[in-house]
Amino acid sequence: QVQFVESGGGLVQPGGSLKLACASGRIVMRSYDMGWYRQAPGNQYELVAKSLRGGGTDYVDSVKNRFTISRDNAKRTLYLQMNSLKPEDTAVYYCNTYPFMTSWRGQGTQVTVSS
Numbered sequence: 001q002v003q004f005v006e007s008g009g010g011l012v013q014p015g016g017s018l019k020l021a022c023a024s025g026r027i028v029m030r031s032y033d034m035g036w037y038r039q040a041p042g043n044q045y046e047l048v049a050k051s052l053r054g055g056g057t058d059y060v061d062s063v064k065n066r067f068t069i070s071r072d073n074a075k076r077t078l079y080l081q082m083n084s085l086k087p088e089d090t091a092v093y094y095c096n097t098y099p100f101m102t103s104w105r106g107q108g109t110q111v112t113v114s115s
Helices: none
Strands: 005-007 009-013 018-023 036-040 046-053 058-059 069-073 077-082 091-097 110-113
Touching: 018 091, 018 110, 036 069, 036 077, 046 069, 046 077, 046 110, 058 069, 077 091
Parallel strands: 009 110
Antiparallel strands: 005 018, 018 077, 036 046, 036 091, 046 058, 069 077, 091 110
C-alpha cells in the first residue's frame, strides 16, 4: 500500500519543541510539492507548511517563525521542526503532497501541547 508514514509526535509543554518526520516510501517525493497538514478534533485539515519541489517554502501565518519545513529527497523524507509550541498547535499532523492526495494519507502523528 502506498502511503506516507509520519513519526515524531508526542506530548510537550508550551514553549517546547518537536521534530516530525515523514517517510514517503515508494512515493518519489522530489516529483511533488509537499506539505504538512494538521487536523484538530472537529476541524478540517489545515495546511501549515509547504515545500515546493523547485525550492521555496510557505507557511500559514499562525506558525511563521516557529515552524520550519525541510526535505531530504534522497532519503524520501519530509521534516517539520516545530519550536515555541502553543496549546493551539495540538492536532494530528499529516504529511502529503500538495494538493492533498487522499489515497496516500498516512496515520498521522499526534502532537499534544499541554502543561
